Amino acid sequence: MTVTRPDDRPLLSLTPVSREGYRHGSRSYLTCLFKCGNACDHPEPNRTTAGHVQDEIAKAVARRSVLRGAAVGTGALVLGGASATAAAQVPPAAAATAPLAAAGGPLARSRFAPVPPNRRDAVVLPDGFDHHVIIRWGDPVVAGAAAFTPYDLTVDVVKKTFGYNNDYVGVVPLGRDTALMTVNHEYDDQTLMYPAGRYTEEEMAWFGIYSHGLSVVTIKRGAVPGSWYREKNLRKAGHNRRINADTTFVMTGPAAGHELLRTSADSSGRRVKGTLNNCAGGTTPWGTVLSGEENFNQYFNTEGTVPGGVTLASGATLADAYTRYGIAKAAGDPRKWHKYDPRFDLEAEPNEVHRFGWVVEVDPMNPTEAPRKHSMLGRFKHEGASVTIAKNGRAVAYLGDDERGDYLYKFVSAEKYDARRTKAARRHNKTLLSKGTLYVAKLTGNDAGAPEAPYDGTGEWIRLCTDTQSFVDGMTVAEVLVFTRQAADLVSPTRMDRPEDVEVNPVNKRVYAALTNNSNRGSSYPADEANPVTTSGTRTSPGAPLVNQSGNRNGYVLEITPDKGDHAARTFSWDLLLVCGDPESPETYFAGFDKSQVSRISCPDNVTFDSAGNLWISTDGAPTPMGQNDGLFRVPVAGPERGHVEAFLSVPKGAECCGPLVYDGDRSLFFAPQHPGEIGGSTFDAPASTWPHTDDFPRPSVCVAYRQR
Ligand code: FEO
Numbered sequence: 001m002t003v004t005r006p007d008d009r010p011l012l013s014l015t016p017v018s019r020e021g022y023r024h025g026s027r028s029y030l031t032c033l034f035k036c037g038n039a040c041d042h043p044e045p046n047r048t049t050a051g052h053v054q055d056e057i058a059k060a061v062a063r064r065s066v067l068r069g070a071a072v073g074t075g076a077l078v079l080g081g082a083s084a085t086a087a088a089q090v091p092p093a094a095a096a097t098a099p100l101a102a103a104g105g106p107l108a109r110s111r112f113a114p115v116p117p118n119r120r121d122a123v124v125l126p127d128g129f130d131h132h133v134i135i136r137w138g139d140p141v142v143a144g145a146a147a148f149t150p151y152d153l154t155v156d157v158v159k160k161t162f163g164y165n166n167d168y169v170g171v172v173p174l175g176r177d178t179a180l181m182t183v184n185h186e187y188d189d190q191t192l193m194y195p196a197g198r199y200t201e202e203e204m205a206w207f208g209i210y211s212h213g214l215s216v217v218t219i220k221r222g223a224v225p226g227s228w229y230r231e232k233n234l235r236k237a238g239h240n241r242r243i244n245a246d247t248t249f250v251m252t253g254p255a256a257g258h259e260l261l262r263t264s265a266d267s268s269g270r271r272v273k274g275t276l277n278n279c280a281g282g283t284t285p286w287g288t289v290l291s292g293e294e295n296f297n298q299y300f301n302t303e304g305t306v307p308g309g310v311t312l313a314s315g316a317t318l319a320d321a322y323t324r325y326g327i328a329k330a331a332g333d334p335r336k337w338h339k340y341d342p343r344f345d346l347e348a349e350p351n352e353v354h355r356f357g358w359v360v361e362v363d364p365m366n367p368t369e370a371p372r373k374h375s376m377l378g379r380f381k382h383e384g385a386s387v388t389i390a391k392n393g394r395a396v397a398y399l400g401d402d403e404r405g406d407y408l409y410k411f412v413s414a415e416k417y418d419a420r421r422t423k424a425a426r427r428h429n430k431t432l433l434s435k436g437t438l439y440v441a442k443l444t445g446n447d448a449g450a451p452e453a454p455y456d457g458t459g460e461w462i463r464l465c466t467d468t469q470s471f472v473d474g475m476t477v478a479e480v481l482v483f484t485r486q487a488a489d490l491v492s493p494t495r496m497d498r499p500e501d502v503e504v505n506p507v508n509k510r511v512y513a514a515l516t517n518n519s520n521r522g523s524s525y526p527a528d529e530a531n532p533v534t535t536s537g538t539r540t541s542p543g544a545p546l547v548n549q550s551g552n553r554n555g556y557v558l559e560i561t562p563d564k565g566d567h568a569a570r571t572f573s574w575d576l577l578l579v580c581g582d583p584e585s586p587e588t589y590f591a592g593f594d595k596s597q598v599s600r601i602s603c604p605d606n607v608t609f610d611s612a613g614n615l616w617i618s619t620d621g622a623p624t625p626m627g628q629n630d631g632l633f634r635v636p637v638a639g640p641e642r643g644h645v646e647a648f649l650s651v652p653k654g655a656e657c658c659g660p661l662v663y664d665g666d667r668s669l670f671f672a673p674q675h676p677g678e679i680g681g682s683t684f685d686a687p688a689s690t691w692p693h694t695d696d697f698p699r700p701s702v703c704v705a706y707r708q709r
């Protein structure tokens, strides 16, 4: 099925996006409620004051004033509205002739006219590229499902069909013309999934529980190079799998079996049903897929009393731990799963919540194998996990804790990666994430202040524990891993502006982290050189008043260079590649590239790379500060076009752009518009989006884009 671009609407809406239906966290009311349980309304779980060097802040602010003057002096282009369209559609002078990159396939090399900011209910791509939907919410994944319809849903159908709100997309080759696509299903949204009044609270609870998890889907090449389609004959799709709340996960690593993980249903503390709020992820060098359990706290609640008195070895109580993870008795809980399944009741099962918040590993090649939850990678709101192999052969995973003011982490395996393509090597590699060392990052500004790198400095990976030894006073290894946030608080890392995806560039081997935004930066705690913006002025259309919004509203992309290029090293240098936002705004920075040539970008979320090393950035939250749909952007990180941000596509109204993956020799771009139509006031019956326009309600779907033949 090909969804074509509806051309009856102006590409660029000149109407400022209504601020109604949006809120301070750069997301819609619905997204806040269902995606993260209104995390921004709660007190920030991190109450530490560590990680801020006051004198550096003063210097950073002073330097910003200098930069502001410089930007004005060089005639920063006013973007927004029609002028943005004109500016964005004119490729830079050098662009017309030479390909962007010397190496790589079409997505790395092609010049394209960037997609202008818009509010269309469509996927918008540059001329010369096509896309189609591969799989939608409700499409069959495994055999035996009755036909999906949201008007007459059953739990059995939900268990066997593609779940809601596709996020990370990992693809591993199967045969010459087939591959296995593994997709996260982050969260459910009752307002957009069901007709009003059609189902009871309990029915929606069970549909919701089973709408989470992951899907493994067999895909096959299409006739047009770079195109891929779902294998609809499920008899030919023996690897297909719908991982859901019935799936048993095995805990690995030092915390497996610990009493903090034991429940009435699992006295072993080793076998967990299901996975929740799986956001981003990573595909390992050994061909498995990692997935981060993110805002898991919101699914747990109680009508009774939240337990809290248990004293841990650290002297902290269970109440302290719950608070640090945002786990609480919540009046505004829209799901109320605890009323229908006691394992989500904090009073009945105080340890069940400790069995979520991990990185999980799925082997798509082994559809009957239990997926695993790796305690060695720590427990927090894991955005994702990206693995690279260090010079000494150790597997290194970079990790982000997506919470305002929380931390960046790294894991280094104890054992070496075995690069041989044997079954024994693969078996060995699948054990790498259960033993090693967990670190947390401290970033120090060097205040060099050079215009070519105004925000930069050095950093240190602080050890938290190995599989046998804790480096945190008063905490055992298991406690460091189950209560990683509290362990990290004790060693004074740097509080970051919501670390999202952290991935390694396969060409220059540097690490790129999306720091999406932080409404509290500058109020709850001050700026520092790595998190420098506290207030940004933004316009939603030309002539509209400048809205002063508190905090860092548009986010950064952080670039980390491990010392001596060694990912196992304890030290690194860093700089901000991008300070996102309207290029007109003085605080923005695009690695020194001419601001008049870049696309407007806000709220970077997921990152990936093409084979030439260009960075691809998807966004989540741009509608509020920028008045434009979210999208996907390509940015060279080397050469004269380093920092040249260009919008490659925008996703439909109300959606964020998840799962970007450049695949198949840079011919295929997989992307996953999540929560189309999730705008305040939008409902299943009166949705703000009907994308992908196959029904009269929206359906989150995974797509692939490719060059037109
Ligand atoms: Fe699911 Fe951190 O975004």
Ligand code: CA
Residues within 6 Å of the ligand: 279, 280, 383, 500, 501, 605, 606, 620
């Ligand atoms: Ca994310």
Ligand code: CA
Residues within 6 Å of the ligand: 279, 605, 620, 656, 658
């Ligand atoms: Ca996201």
